[in-house]
Amino acid sequence: MNGLKFIHKIQELFGILSVNEESSKKQTIKELLKKLKLRHIFLKKELKNETDIIKREAIHDSIKIIKKQIKKGKDILDD
Amino acid sequence: MKRLFLLVVILASSYAFIQSTNILHIAAGVAIFLFGMRNLEEGFRFFVGGLLDKFLKKITNNLYKSILFGAITTTLMQSSGLVAVIAISFISAGLISVAQGIGIILGGNIGTTTGAWLIAGLGLKINIATYALPMLVFGTLLIFQESKRLKGIGYALTGLGFSFLGIAYMKEGFDAFKETIDLTQYSADGFSGLILFTLVGAGMTIIMQSSHASLVLILTALSASQITYENAIALTIGANIGTTITAILGAFGAGYEGKKLAGAHFLINSLTGFLLIWFVPQFIHFIDLTAPFLGIAQHDYTLKLALYHTYFNLICVLLFAPLVHGLVALLNHLFKPAPTLESESDDVMFINESALDFPDTAQATLLKETKHLYNNVFDIIAQGLSVTKEDINSGMEIDDILKLRNVAMYVNMDEYYEKRIKEIYGKIINFAILAQGKFSNESNTQLIPIKNATIEIVEAFKASKHMQKNMLRYIDSENEDIRNEYNHIRRNLIKHLRNMQLIVNTSEEDIAVLLLSKLQLDAQKYDIAANKSLDNLIRTNKITYTMATSLMNDTTYAYTIASELTKVAHTLFIHTDTEFSEGREALILDETEVTDLTHPTEPRSNT
Numbered sequence: 001m002n003g004l005k006f007i008h009k010i011q012e013l014f015g016i017l018s019v020n021e022e023s024s025k026k027q028t029i030k031e032l033l034k035k036l037k038l039r040h041i042f043l044k045k046e047l048k049n050e051t052d053i054i055k056r057e058a059i060h061d062s063i064k065i066i067k068k069q070i071k072k073g074k075d076i077l078d079d
Numbered sequence: 080m081k082r083l084f085l086l087v088v089i090l091a092s093s094y095a096f097i098q099s100t101n102i103l104h105i106a107a108g109v110a111i112f113l114f115g116m117r118n119l120e121e122g123f124r125f126f127v128g129g130l131l132d133k134f135l136k137k138i139t140n141n142l143y144k145s146i147l148f149g150a151i152t153t154t155l156m157q158s159s160g161l162v163a164v165i166a167i168s169f170i171s172a173g174l175i176s177v178a179q180g181i182g183i184i185l186g187g188n189i190g191t192t193t194g195a196w197l198i199a200g201l202g203l204k205i206n207i208a209t210y211a212l213p214m215l216v217f218g219t220l221l222i223f224q225e226s227k228r229l230k231g232i233g234y235a236l237t238g239l240g241f242s243f244l245g246i247a248y249m250k251e252g253f254d255a256f257k258e259t260i261d262l263t264q265y266s267a268d269g270f271s272g273l274i275l276f277t278l279v280g281a282g283m284t285i286i287m288q289s290s291h292a293s294l295v296l297i298l299t300a301l302s303a304s305q306i307t308y309e310n311a312i313a314l315t316i317g318a319n320i321g322t323t324i325t326a327i328l329g330a331f332g333a334g335y336e337g338k339k340l341a342g343a344h345f346l347i348n349s350l351t352g353f354l355l356i357w358f359v360p361q362f363i364h365f366i367d368l369t370a371p372f373l374g375i376a377q378h379d380y381t382l383k384l385a386l387y388h389t390y391f392n393l394i395c396v397l398l399f400a401p402l403v404h405g406l407v408a409l410l411n412h413l414f415k416p417a418p419t420l421e422s423e424s425d426d427v428m429f430i431n432e433s434a435l436d437f438p439d440t441a442q443a444t445l446l447k448e449t450k451h452l453y454n455n456v457f458d459i460i461a462q463g464l465s466v467t468k469e470d471i472n473s474g475m476e477i478d479d480i481l482k483l484r485n486v487a488m489y490v491n492m493d494e495y496y497e498k499r500i501k502e503i504y505g506k507i508i509n510f511a512i513l514a515q516g517k518f519s520n521e522s523n524t525q526l527i528p529i530k531n532a533t534i535e536i537v538e539a540f541k542a543s544k545h546m547q548k549n550m551l552r553y554i555d556s557e558n559e560d561i562r563n564e565y566n567h568i569r570r571n572l573i574k575h576l577r578n579m580q581l582i583v584n585t586s587e588e589d590i591a592v593l594l595l596s597k598l599q600l601d602a603q604k605y606d607i608a609a610n611k612s613l614d615n616l617i618r619t620n621k622i623t624y625t626m627a628t629s630l631m632n633d634t635t636y637a638y639t640i641a642s643e644l645t646k647v648a649h650t651l652f653i654h655t656d657t658e659f660s661e662g663r664e665a666l667i668l669d670e671t672e673v674t675d676l677t678h679p680t681e682p683r684s685n686t
Contacts, residue, residue: 024661024662025661025662025665026662027662028659028661028662028663029662029665029666031662032588032589032592032662032663032666033666035587035588035589036589036592036593036666038589039589039590039593061597061600061601061676062593062597064676065593065596065597065600065668065676066593068596068668068672068675068676069592069593069596069666069667069668072665072666072668072672073665073666076665
């Protein structure tokens with residue numbers, strides 16, 4: 001086992017293996033996108049059931065934001 | 080008093096040095112050894128830099144890993160006291176729990192036994208002074224290098240060199256003593272002797288603040304037959320109790336969690352000492368039985384003492400490792416922070432000097448203290464709106480809150496600032512500047528936004544203070560239109576503060592990411608709607624021109640509060656977990672993206 005491999009093994013053993021920053025960022029975005037999509041579905045359902053105008057407007061705003069965030073996230077992942 | 084004590088010590092030592100050059104040799108040996116230990120610690124800090132706290136966070140997620148971490152770092156640094164101080168700073172910064180800290184302390188007790196074996200097995204058997212000199216030369220050479228790693232190795236080498244030199248001086252002093260005076264004539268037998276020497280061991284360790292230095296002194300005295308084996312054992316027990324002083328002193332500037340750990344260190348070592356002191360004769364017998372299996376000769380008392388030291392610390396771990404959670408419960412009961420009333424002065428809760436040792440600790444401390452300041456400012460902004468923070472945190476409809484709080488509530492904002500903001504704000508800024516000067520640029524990219532968030536929190540407070548005067552005047556005004564306008568400001572800010580609380584306290588990151596964008600959108604929409612409404616009121620003469628200017632100014636202040644707090648929420652959320660910060664930040668919409676979503680033609684919806 002050469003020196004580099006040995007260090008790699010030790011890092012792996014103690015869980016301090018450095019992960020590529022870019023892939024870690026994309027992984028976080030991927031997981032967040034999943035949650036945002038679920039939230040989007042949930043808000044759409046909530047909008048259907050809501051009768052109060054002010055609350056409907058607030059939910060509508062949230063849906064608009066989530067749509068834009070999902071699009072933004074997808075663009076980053078596609079790059 | 081302290082100075083008088085110092086003067087007495089200097090005078091007494093000077094007298095002793097004039098009387099005997101051997102005492103001078105021993106004392107110089109201790110001084111050189113302690114200096115060496117300091118260099119070794121310094122070297123370790125240089126060498127590991129910010130790696131230690133990253134490493135610590137990864138491996139101390141369970142008790143046994145914490146014990147392993149404590150054992151390894153103490154073996155490397157040869158100072159259990161310093162490891163305890165580091166653990167206190169990590170606990171104060173919230174990087175680890177008290178239970179994990181206790182694991183590190185227990186591991187540190189095991190790590191400290193390696194020093195005793197090295198000194199007894201090597202230090203006293205060979206002429207280590209011959210190794211000390213080249214170490215000092217090469218070490219000093221490396222200290223002058225620019226690379227931090229090389230500097231660290233340099234400090235560690237000189238540290239070892241000085242420690243070896245110190246041991247050699249002590250050994251020389253005790254050997255020479257043997258020819259003129261026999262110190263064993265002062266030995267004490269029986270249980271009273273054990274108690275007396277335990278107290279002496281604890282006392283000398285408290286003075287030197289190093290159980291290692293005490294152990295070296297005990298081992299060299301024992302190898303020169305200047306103390307009896309039984310008394311040496313008692314001194315070792317005392318040294319183990321006395322070493323807790325380093326952590327106790329380190330905890331003075333730390334928070335309650337840190338104090339708990341120092342308390343745990345003291346309890347663990349003292350209780351083990353108290354228990355084992357009753358069984359010294361049995362242990363001597365047990366060591367006589369087991370020593371041959373390790374190849375220790377019958378009359379090699381220094382190695383036998385090292386073995387006793389190991390047994391002592393192993394028993395300590397075996398006794399307390401299963402009791403950690405009970406110990407934490409006891410400490411929680413013993414160290415309860417006194418609740419501070421909102422009318423009382425408030426001070427920093429997390430910032431302490433030891434938090435400046437490592438970049439991650441400094442960042443976590445800064446973040447926690449900023450949240451503390453945010454909580455105080457949140458409270459006063461709520462009061463400035465004539466509502467309470469409990470109202471905001473409740474699930475009550477905002478309109479119901481406004482109906483309930485329809486009378487102006489006066490609060491002295493200047494007094495609140497002096498009592499509960501100024502001190503904390505000043506200390507946060509001071510801490511951030513010190514940390515920025517100490518750590519690399521990479522760490523500063525994390526520290527600067529948190530420092531700026533503190534400034535933004537105070538800006539939001541100032542805007543709230545400016546707004547309060549008119550708020551008090553118009554909340555219960557007879558003019559319905561101006562009252563409605565001010566209630567509208569209140570309604571929007573309460574909604575904003577509610578969302579802020581959700582972001583700061585939620586564990587669901589998608590909610591935080593969504594709300595952060597929504598806060599920006601709401602602030603922009605409100606600004607547009609408020610301007611339209613104001614124009615309308617002026618044109619129709621529903622409010623006076625003084626009311627109009629007040630409303631214009633206060634709308635701007637309300638916008639400042641909302642936008643500054645949005646920036647604060649953004650920073651607090653993003654920097655809570657640096658590992659995910661980039662990904663989270665990427666999905667939060669910026670100002671331009673939010674502007675695209677705003678429709679300036681939309682009418683005000685809630686008036």
